Amino acid sequence: MIPEKSARVTELETRLKAFMAEHIYPNEARLFREAEELGPFATYPVMEELKPKARTAGLWNLFLPDSDKGAGLSNLEYGHLCEIMGRSLLAPEVFNCNAPDTGNMEVIERYGREEDKERWLKPLLAGEIRSCFAMTEPAVASSDATNIQAEITRDGDDYVINAHKWYTTGASNPATKICIFMGKTDPGNPDRHKQQSMILVPMDTPGITVTRSLPVFGYYGVPDRASEVVFENVRVPAENILLGEGRGFEIAQGRLGPGRIHHCMRLIGLAERTLEDMIDRALQRVAFGKSVADQGVTRERIAEARIMIDQCRLLTLHAAHKMDTVGNKEARAEIAMIKIAVPNMACQVTDWAIQVFGGGGTGNDFGTAMSYAIARVLRLADGPDEVHRDQLARMEIKKRKGINHPGWTRMETKRGLPPQS
Missing domain, CATH: 2.40.110.10 (Butyryl-CoA Dehydrogenase, subunit A, domain 2)
Structure with a gap:
């Protein structure tokens, strides 16, 4: 059972959505223009202009769970906010909630010396360095x-x-x-x-x-x-x-659990926005005498996308709640599940959106191509699908091996099936 949102999370959601509407969405085109013109070895002015605004608005370092250095939100509480930030590729860094800095800050806070925290964690939390x-x-x-x-x-x-x-x-x-x-x-x-x-x-x-x-x-x-x-x-x-x-693997497991759930929540936000854009585009275009939104194949895909997004959101929030209540180690099966399910869902939803946008969906005008690129790379980042599936299957098999069941022949009889000759 996933708990209801707290009053604090609801209030932060309202403020975050307002900030996104006022500062993030209007500046997305500028980010991509600056990235293209200045290149990957430059500082992008739009980022540096928006970060002080986010900090002033109290929407800064929301990611650190159970810490006096951030908002002190649980994984579940942060998950709701992370989804909103994930709607835009500009947003996470503006709020100092972007990868890999979030994971690195958690590592230094957990495992670093006091000197490390002073030299590196403090300026990272302030957004002064990356x-x-x-x-x-x-x-x-x-x-x-x-x-x-x-x-x-x-x-x-x-x-x-x-x-x-x-x-x-x-x-x-x-x-x-x-x-x-x-x-x-x-x-x-x-x-x-x-x-x-x-x-x-x-x-x-x-x-x-x-x-x-x-x-x-x-x-x-x-x-x-x-x-x-x-x-x-x-x-x-x-x-x-x-x-x-x-101790590298021990640190990696502590780092990657929260990191994976952050990636998944952001992708759910991206998929949600992509579905919205897909519907808007379908309503605007006419093909073969009727709106694209009235084409049966489009409606089927919209319905399937809604089901898939909501399934992934519930699975991810469940994983976050389990991390909060029984710890990352006990939630490793749920973390593996979301890391498989969410990027695949986002790839499929974005692929359907590209079909609705037509040729324009493969370019840079509507954001669908970039959304697909991010979703696809996250089927590899923090462990590829195949590794997580193998880990998940091993856990399921181990659970069955630990049960003292009577064997298949006797099970057939128990269930009322005729014995095999």
Whole structure:
């Protein structure tokens, strides 16, 4: 049973929707224009103009659960607000609620030293700097994170890092000053899940090169600034290691649970807005003598889209409620389910919208192409569908193995079925 929205969440929703209407939606075209004209290695003026307005409006750092550094909302409470922000690709960063900064801030708050919090968390919470997260590598299948080959080697009071990373979100942003880096400190450990560690790496450390910005379906810089980064003999103090050597997977699980649910709630907002745009377009266009909205295939798709969006919203809110009540570990099946269901839903809804928009839906005029690009990439980010399906299936099989059932032949008899010859 999902609890009703609190009065506080309802009030924040009202303020957030008003801010979106006044400041976010009218500036979306400007964001895309600035991103195209200035490129992925620039600061976009529209972002910097809107952030102080969001902070003044009290719509800042809403994501941090159970923390005195943010709004102190639960995962469930934040989920309702995250959906609203997800309606626009401009919005999350304006409210300081964008990936990967949200996950990185949670990691530093949970696992960083007081010095780390002062040096990195404080300016991140203030929106004065940005961060990136370096995990995926081009040379290995990074969906199995034990494959990661990045080297973190102890040398006296320092660690020396050598690696080739890509899809390092946020690395090309000139405001990005700190990287959370995942690599191997103990490659010979027989437990493959204790070979990895995470370490804080200042981006101005000698030996770091952001070699290029990576396009996502041809889009550079919006909204994630995926980048390729080379680390060559990068030397950082040993105290920058997070939680200790061999704890990388433990940190990753703590980081990715909330991150996955944030992605899903934002995608639900994006899908909801896409459906609205699809209906509006269908009402405006006439084909074969009647409105596109009156075509049977369009109505069927609108109905299916409504069902799929609402199903995913309820599943995601249920996962958030379970995270709040029994913890991320106990909610891992629900988190896996939403990470599979929501991006696939958003891809399908957006694909149907593109069909309604026609050729224009494949371009940049209506936002449908960019929406599809984001939805499609999230079938890979934070673990591909196949990994989550495998994990979910393993959990289901394990539950059945733990039941002392009498076996299939006796079950047939119990259910009144004739025995098999």
